[in-house]
Amino acid sequence: xxxxxxxxxxxxxxxxxxxxxxxxxxxxxxxxxxxVFMFQIFSKGYxxxxxxxxxxxxxxxxELLLIDAESPSKDDLENADxxxxxxxxxxxxxxGLPEEEDRQLIQMVSYKYETEVKDLLLKNPxxxxxxxxxxxxxxxDVDQVHKGNYPRDIPEKNRRVNDYQLQIYDxxxxxxxxxxxxxxSFFTSPxxxxxxxxxxxxxxxxxxxxxxxxxxxxxxxxxxxxxxxxEFAPKNKFTDFIEVNINNLAAxxxxxxxxxxxxxxxxxxxxxxxxxxxxxxxLSLMTLPTIIxxxxxxxxxxxxxxxxxxxAMGASNMQTTMHHTVPLSMPGTLSGTIIGLAQALGxxxxxxxxxxxxxxxxxxxxxxDPAASLPVQIYIWxxxxxxxxxxxxxxxxxxxxxxxxxxxxxxxxxxxxxxxKWS
Amino acid sequence: xxxxxVTFIVLLAFTSYYFGRKKALVIQSSQRLTALPKxxxxxxxxxxxxxxxxxxxxxxxxxxxxxxxxILQDYxxxxxxxxxxxxxxxxxxxxxxxxxxxxxxxxxDASADKYIQLKGIANSAxxxxxxxxxxxxxxxAYRSVQKNDRMREPVEIFLKWxxxxxxxxxxLVTIGIIFSLLFEAIxxxxxxxxxxxxxxxxxxxxxxxxxxxQPDPELMKDAFGAVPLFAGxxxxxxxxMCVAIPIGLLSGIYLSEYAGxxxxxxxxxxxxxxxxxPTVVYxxxxxxxxxxxxxxxGNAMGLEVSAExxxxxxxxxxxxxxxxxxxxxxxxxxxxxxxxxxxxxAMGATKSETVKKVIFPAALPGIVGSILLAVSRAVGETMxxxxxxxxxxxxxxxxxxxxxxxxxQIVVILIGDQQFGDPKTxxxxxxxxxxxxxxxxxxxxxxxxxxxxxxxxx
Numbered sequence: 001x002x003x004x005x006x007x008x009x010x011x012x013x014x015x016x017x018x019x020x021x022x023x024x025x026x027x028x029x030x031x032x033x034x035x036v037f038m039f040q041i042f043s044k045g046y047x048x049x050x051x052x053x054x055x056x057x058x059x060x061x062x063e064l065l066l067i068d069a070e071s072p073s074k075d076d077l078e079n080a081d082x083x084x085x086x087x088x089x090x091x092x093x094x095x096g097l098p099e100e101e102d103r104q105l106i107q108m109v110s111y112k113y114e115t116e117v118k119d120l121l122l123k124n125p126x127x128x129x130x131x132x133x134x135x136x137x138x139x140x141d142v143d144q145v146h147k148g149n150y151p152r153d154i155p156e157k158n159r160r161v162n163d164y165q166l167q168i169y170d171x172x173x174x175x176x177x178x179x180x181x182x183x184x185s186f187f188t189s190p191x192x193x194x195x196x197x198x199x200x201x202x203x204x205x206x207x208x209x210x211x212x213x214x215x216x217x218x219x220x221x222x223x224x225x226x227x228x229x230x231e232f233a234p235k236n237k238f239t240d241f242i243e244v245n246i247n248n249l250a251a252x253x254x255x256x257x258x259x260x261x262x263x264x265x266x267x268x269x270x271x272x273x274x275x276x277x278x279x280x281x282x283l284s285l286m287t288l289p290t291i292i293x294x295x296x297x298x299x300x301x302x303x304x305x306x307x308x309x310x311x312a313m314g315a316s317n318m319q320t321t322m323h324h325t326v327p328l329s330m331p332g333t334l335s336g337t338i339i340g341l342a343q344a345l346g347x348x349x350x351x352x353x354x355x356x357x358x359x360x361x362x363x364x365x366x367x368x369d370p371a372a373s374l375p376v377q378i379y380i381w382x383x384x385x386x387x388x389x390x391x392x393x394x395x396x397x398x399x400x401x402x403x404x405x406x407x408x409x410x411x412x413x414x415x416x417x418x419x420x421k422w423s
Numbered sequence: 424x425x426x427x428x429v430t431f432i433v434l435l436a437f438t439s440y441y442f443g444r445k446k447a448l449v450i451q452s453s454q455r456l457t458a459l460p461k462x463x464x465x466x467x468x469x470x471x472x473x474x475x476x477x478x479x480x481x482x483x484x485x486x487x488x489x490x491x492x493x494i495l496q497d498y499x500x501x502x503x504x505x506x507x508x509x510x511x512x513x514x515x516x517x518x519x520x521x522x523x524x525x526x527x528x529x530x531x532d533a534s535a536d537k538y539i540q541l542k543g544i545a546n547s548a549x550x551x552x553x554x555x556x557x558x559x560x561x562x563x564a565y566r567s568v569q570k571n572d573r574m575r576e577p578v579e580i581f582l583k584w585x586x587x588x589x590x591x592x593x594x595l596v597t598i599g600i601i602f603s604l605l606f607e608a609i610x611x612x613x614x615x616x617x618x619x620x621x622x623x624x625x626x627x628x629x630x631x632x633x634x635x636x637q638p639d640p641e642l643m644k645d646a647f648g649a650v651p652l653f654a655g656x657x658x659x660x661x662x663x664m665c666v667a668i669p670i671g672l673l674s675g676i677y678l679s680e681y682a683g684x685x686x687x688x689x690x691x692x693x694x695x696x697x698x699x700x701p702t703v704v705y706x707x708x709x710x711x712x713x714x715x716x717x718x719x720x721g722n723a724m725g726l727e728v729s730a731e732x733x734x735x736x737x738x739x740x741x742x743x744x745x746x747x748x749x750x751x752x753x754x755x756x757x758x759x760x761x762x763x764x765x766x767x768x769a770m771g772a773t774k775s776e777t778v779k780k781v782i783f784p785a786a787l788p789g790i791v792g793s794i795l796l797a798v799s800r801a802v803g804e805t806m807x808x809x810x811x812x813x814x815x816x817x818x819x820x821x822x823x824x825x826x827x828x829x830x831x832q833i834v835v836i837l838i839g840d841q842q843f844g845d846p847k848t849x850x851x852x853x854x855x856x857x858x859x860x861x862x863x864x865x866x867x868x869x870x871x872x873x874x875x876x877x878x879x880x881x
Binding site for chain 2: 018020023026030225227228229232242246247251252256316318342345348353357379390393400401404
């Protein structure tokens with residue numbers, strides 16, 4: 001009997017220990033998902049912050065440039081023909097190559113190499129007639145080879161870089177004519193169909209504009225609504241209805257807001273498609289309930305003694321609210337707003353529906369110019385087949401996550417630094 | 424034009440604020456003020472801006488449709504359909520604005536002239552009416568200021584109305600959602616029978632596309648069956664919950680009952696990071712890493728796995744949902760009164776027995792509520808499915824094949840240029856409204872369950 005009891009106890013203690021382990025395993029799994037995820041993104045994406053250049057020599061031959069004037073003006077340089085000069089700069093890497101094979105060399109640099117040749121001369125007009133070294137953006141495939149993302153030992157026909165190009169690449173690499181530098185153009189250039197030229201400037205500006213529009217529309221309305229509901233609303237069926245409405249609105253899937261934006265903002269109000277203005281308004285409808293809920297919570301946290309003191313001094317209800325309650329609730333409201341905006345920042349589906357998925361290769365200057373946004377850019381790039389876009393997507397994700405972390409930190413700081421502790 | 428008008432109104436409001444305050448100081452020299460001087464300013468400014476802006480907004484909302492009716496009156500005798508009339512109106516407008524490139528007929532030209540004329544009349548009428556209103560309301564307000572009426576109350580009542588109108592914003596959004604969805608969905612159900620949509624088993628909207636014409640009704644019957652999408656949605660949500668419920672619930676229990684303060688302080692926010700990652704990032708992860716991984720494992724076991732499997736999308740979605748369940752169930756379990764635990768320990772139960780037999784049953788309603796909220800999240804999730812689980816609507820229960828969901832199909836249909844009036848576009852709104860109804864239903868139940876649970880222990 002005693003033995004039986006001891007066995008039972010042992011069993012129960014084992015069950016206890018097992019249960020604890022289940023919990024630990026569950027938490028471990030959740031954390032390891034996060035770790036794997038972050039590792040994947042970082043290991044794929046960090047190389048996108050490096051840009052590969054091919055260094056070669058260019059001869060700014062006046063005859064080839066078709067410049068007749070003795071001392072050519074800026075306009076002459078602007079309108080000169082750079083095709084041959086640029087072409088020669090590349091083919092000079094291997095003078096022995098038969099002419100019909102030249103394409104193989106040209107393919108090693110980005111298709112905009114002619115512009116790069118032109119820009120160098122426009123910047124340094126005294127190079128005219130001289131032979132100078134020039135950095136050209138390597139093509140996406142060479143870039144990937146240089147970063148070691150391309151296996152070199154598979155059969156030639158399965159590779160996008162053929163044996164001849166690899167040979168040239170190796171030769172250049174040995175000479176030190178392949179440069180790797182920090183990829184500034186990733187941050188300064190707009191989207192492009194070519195992975196080596198694509199940057200996030202257009203989508204970044206699109207994001208900034210949509211978030212600003214979103215803030216401008218949702219913050220005032222949400223704060224005013226929260227003040228009414230928390231401080232002035234009589235308890236009746238209608239205000240109950242508004243409250244239920246807000247709570248449910250907070251849980252409506254984001255894509256439904258996209259349909260709303262499409263069906264109302266675009267179809268009825270005829271606002272311009274694909275613009276951060278429409279995107280921002282759509283997002284603001286989504287963040288509205290989030291901010292209302294946060295603002296109400298922080299209004300509720302202001303102790304009644306504050307209100308009573310103000311009322312006792314003869315302030316009206318409106319004065320009490322506007323002069324005392326609302327300013328004291330602002331830190332909580334603001335941090336809730338930032339968190340709501342961070343959520344809106346990551347939204348993709350509603351923006352796709354209102355057309356912010358269009359290919360935009362200019363940097364938008366106002367909220368009514370067509371633009372993409374960072375999450376949509378991630379979607380667009382991840383749908384492209386080119387190998388070079390994988391690292392771009394990962395890098396774009398890193399920028400987006402950095403943005404989100406900053407916003408959440410800001411929310412924390414606002415909350416901890418300015419919030420009064422009532423106790 | 425509109426911008427100038429609004430700027431004018433706003434500037435006038437600011438001026439009248441200063442004017443009102445100054446006036447109050449003048450009054451002060453002869454008699455006692457009824458409120459602080461700034462309220463005199465607010466009073467004037469509110470009377471100046473509010474009526475004029477309200478009329479301005481109403482006018483801007485209704486003007487286009489009124490002008491349209493006038494223009495299209497000339498075409499009523501031609502027996503045109505609604506779409507054709509819309510087309511004509513677009514042409515007239517383009518012609519009037521000078522960016523029309525098609526054939527110009529005399530009739531169209533006349534309409535365009537009429538349009539310009541009407542617009543001109545409307546504009547001058549608008550300016551005149553708003554100026555009249557400004558003069559009228561300002562003079563009314565100025566008279567009250569001169570009489571030194573009570574100034575604070577009306578200003579505060581006005582402010583209260585502003586607050587009230589703002590709180591209607593949320594209701595307006597809901598109404599907007601319902602109407603925009605219903606409007607298009609009803610037109611969709613005029614073309615496709617409701618029961619063909621709800622019970623049909625083939626979803627293939629692309630085949631109804633006919634250039635410039637009405638699609639064959641026989642085709643329509645077979646193209647918009649939403650059953651595969653409903654099934655796919657719930658199937659993927661089910662896979663997600665299979666991942667999220669055990670992990671989320673167990674970590675929630677561990678965090679609330681076992682973990683020390685240090686672990687809790689760091690583990691909880693770190694797990695919540697999972698909820699803050701944008702879904703498009705999860706989608707990329709699912710498509711690029713998890714999908715091929717699942718495929719490789721399946722192939723190694725001799726199974727045929729599609730690269731875009733429901734399993735990959737569902738599993739990643741499950742990871743995304745873990746923090747919802749863990750945080751909510753953590754809160755719910757923490758809310759269970761301590762005396763229930765103490766009673767159980769006093770009877771000699773171990774901690775896990777207490778959790779399983781006392782706390783879990785007590786917290787069950789709250790946990791069910793949090794799971795329902797998580798299901799509604801999973802049902803409404805879009806980007807993961809779009810990127811990781813294919814776009815072909817297969818009616819399948821095999822997690823290794825690709826399926827599609829309501830949300831993914833909405834994106835597929837509406838990406839790129841849409842043509843309103845096309846049943847394919849409208850079908851997205853029909854899908855949208857079914858999604859809205861399902862999630863609303865889940866939320867209402869979940870919120871009421873959680874609310875009742877809270878009341879029980881407070």
